[in-house]
Amino acid sequence: MDKEISSGSNEDCDEIDIETEIEDTKNVEVEIEDPKVGMTFKSIDEIYEYYSRYGKRNGFAVSKKYCKRGDDGEKRYVTIACTRAGKAKIRTSNIVKLRPQTKTGCKAGLNANLQGDGMWIVRSLRLEHNHEMSPSKSRFFKQNRILEPHVQRRLELNDSAGIRMNKNFTSLVLEAGGHEKLSYLEKDCRNHMDKVRRLKLEKGDATAMYDYFVKMQADNSEFFYVLDLDEEGRLLNVFWADARSRAAFKEFGDVVTFDTTYLVNKYDMPFAPFIGVNHHGQSTLLGCGLISHENTETFTWLFKSWLACMSGCPPNAIITDQDKAMKNAIQIVFPNVRHRWCLWHILKKLPEKLRGYKEYEAIKFGIQNAVYDSLTKKEFEENWNKLIENYQLEGNEWLFGLFEDRHQWVPAFVKDIFWAGMSTTQRSESMHAFFDGYINSKTTLKQFVEQYENALAKKVENENGEEFNSLNSYIPCITQYPFEKQFQKAYTIAKFKEFQQEVVGQLHCNLSLYTQGPDFSVYEVSEDVPFGENLRLATFIVYFDKENFDTNCSCRLFEFRGIVCRHQIVVLMKERVHEIPDKYILRRWNKNVKRCHSKVIINYNNSSMLPETRRYNKMFNVFNDVADLATDCENRCDMVVEQLLELKGKLKEEVEIDYGNNKSSFVSNHHNSTTHGDGVSKSKESRIILDPVAIRQKGRPPCKRKQSM
Template identity: 35%
Template structure:
């Protein structure tokens, strides 16, 4: 080492010099480990950031960069430097507070997308409790495909333990779509009420026909209050999963298990359900079983027999929402901020929408080839349905033609009894009603009323009557390969909320947005390239925006969120999920010692510390 002293005149004097080293000199291969030699170049920093944003782990990104330059020794920095750099970038995003950064992102999205909407809820200490957002495409999706939604709050992988609550729908390609995302600090009636109220306000007060959730009493009460016109359905999978631990003979007696399954989705009427339920209770001697009796009281929420007249896409569980949670697992981790969660979910939504566009492209560029090329019904369906929905329709058609037979028909050909072609003595029989004058056909399985495509039983009757074309009203626009174009072109939409299939006009707010967008696009396209025309268009739009704002101010309408300009909003408090204790995990010897103490007859001394029970137990119907 060498130390110097510098005078005011700028004269340097050696004060101390030690020529020997107290360590071995670094070898050329180890030079990158010296602090003075380590530096992340702008190019490497850009690659690290891009790969991290794409969901690639830091160690994999570092490995990729080292392979590119022929080894770690040629890279110029270590793995720890890469971790430190990315952590510094993450801290920079929330430099002014996690909540403040999130609200700034919301404001940026509103500036870029006029239809982007968001809202937050604060507690008494000015901490962020709950927040919700939906971008413009999500709101358009809800206009087109918001008839059935799935809601789940089981995902909590973030630093505050906030519950990620995506509202998921299904598009015309049978793909998941995000209609809005919320983060909730707790799962109380108040939080759920705030969320559903906010969701309806942002979606122009359009109520879904059916909502699927898990068994949560707080959620159910909030839905009853805020969505009175919506049918609330419970996830069958969650109930069926509980059954083995609740019913003692569920696994030992197959007949009880099969009857229980029949009550879920195999009954076509309420009478069939009652018969199967009573047979199950008698077979297992379960008349006094409390869990089953409680389940029976809410049978209309989980059995398909009580929901035949309500459109629900044929969904039986919340697995679509849970698959969304599985995707979220790769986006965030227990240390993720809410800002990082928001950005990660945005990327997930872009990926899903890219997949949807790819499917739209395939539908527009290639024709569906029917399995039976001479069938006029399949040709008709191939021209209308998206590829995925056509596969469902074709399966029903082939099953009806090749797997079913007419057991009996009335003399006037208005009633048909259809059964499987297998001559089983206990084979189920479906009743199909046909009215030639009105052009209607209806089956006791109610597949069309629930899902919107004709069932195999109706197909068998249509084939029996040599009908070559299906009435247009049995092709729902939401399943069309051009669903968005058809719905936004001002065509009539089938009202799915009842089985009469009446037609209603497209909502006014939907038509006006569609008209304005198409009109603005037309003008901008025509004016492009002409400086005078472009300036005229911009001046006109500026004047129009000013006039619209004056009208809104005259009506005292304020669309600005009251928390937009505030900087003192605190980050959320860390929450404890329902049913999870915050107690420290004990090792084997501690557990063994506690077990010994519990087994003794004397009173435990006061010095022994017991773990308190959690006060956040799961609330449910059962």
């Protein structure tokens, strides 16, 4: 009944606002007739609605105080009075913290009873109040604070986009033309959003997330998810990937980074994303999980789930930190995959492991030089052994272990295969930073997967923007060599810029012939390269095949990043090669390739919308178009408003008829199903999943991340 009353009040208020704009007259509520004995109404609701409007005009609120039923159970007598009727009741024993009281014993109100013809008649009436009244402040009364459905939808939409409530409400105030023009307060908006969040999670956090996954898969059969539950049915781990991420793996799944050092939810479950690099050099998500433990068993489950999602196709290479559990799981699930440790994670431990040494700064500088500036495996081993000997570090077990595992992290030992230019898990770190705008340590599981959609939609938009730029603009060539034009036409803007850096770099190279045969040449290319804070002259060996125009350089930049290096370029220029073989123009960086993941159409923002919301948006778009056409002309504006009012009246009649027809049906059938807060009836067999237990995990950063508001 309350919902029906509020709905009626909303419509009346809308009519008043619109008619005021058309007629430019005084407030329509002035025309409300003063109450008199003998007035008749069709129902109690009609009496209440009338007296509420009268009270709003005169500055007081009303409520139903008494209702008496006859022998047949029907309501026969009702009292509607001022809300300040009755005596104040002090319900606290703490006299220092007394709550404000509103009761003053006001006698104002009316009494009505039911007649034989079904009409209600006012039998007695009292108009005098014993308190001050302020009509201009009537909007603060609770019964006059109405949050219209379109406002509720807007609040929910903005909340999903991460807009804070104060800004959300301020936009409504500015649109209305001031606080006094609104029929609600900021507190009402906050209460509504709190209610929406509670309803979404009333079944339990994990169960709500499960239902969300089920709906996502129903919308798109390529959506993949796996839940890992314990014997009690409590959530342990979860993995999921949308259709676009699965398609993107076919294009960019050759090299991935994996990292779990990021807390994202109230259960302290680490976020475990699989990150790749697209043809623009941007991070792209290839699936992700939330895990409860960081042990071999959990990582094995996660890697197997990801492998099943990607149709059993493992990557060629994977970058992780030094976690032993990850290493063990990778050997179990991906035995033939090249595993590399994140260089950044290793070097950031230098202060922790070596700070106690007197010559710490010199040791740190020497390690960095050995790692970054050693061009060959032999050179690294010589520089490392010299460092250990000079500073007497033979007894340091940590450094000894790093040297034993040098093939898993030192650049000179890992640059023999393609890593898409990645040397660390910085892709995972950048993805974490990207999600920071959407999630924080208080995020629930259900909110996480919804905000994951928003973040992913932004990633897709960024990729589409770069795609547009690469197809509709270009970077001019800086030389006259045809092979530069070759790369300009083929590569995306980001990758062509990397190639041009090598073209510029060849100016600093000196070329000399080392040896020559009938069908090959070997060149020495010398270049000043950084060494610590200085420069040193480094020599690179480039092999050139005269028949096939193949080139191989000892710097291995092409093998590592997929970009032809400056040493190869200077040799090609010397040999008068005008067109580079196709093998050096990688499909991976090519902007002209029609990639399968770009053909996957997913409307992330609409995937979790209710049917009512989709219908509302459909109508709202048309309303906007009509308003744009009628805004510039007063006559067209009046015509539109007049027709809308007429349509509104017809719809109101249909709604009342539908409500009357469905009321009895609802009463007889509502026991057959359980209705949840999302407005969808779920059967009692709906699966219940227990929420995970919050457990602090290893590997967490010592300082807390700044939480998003």
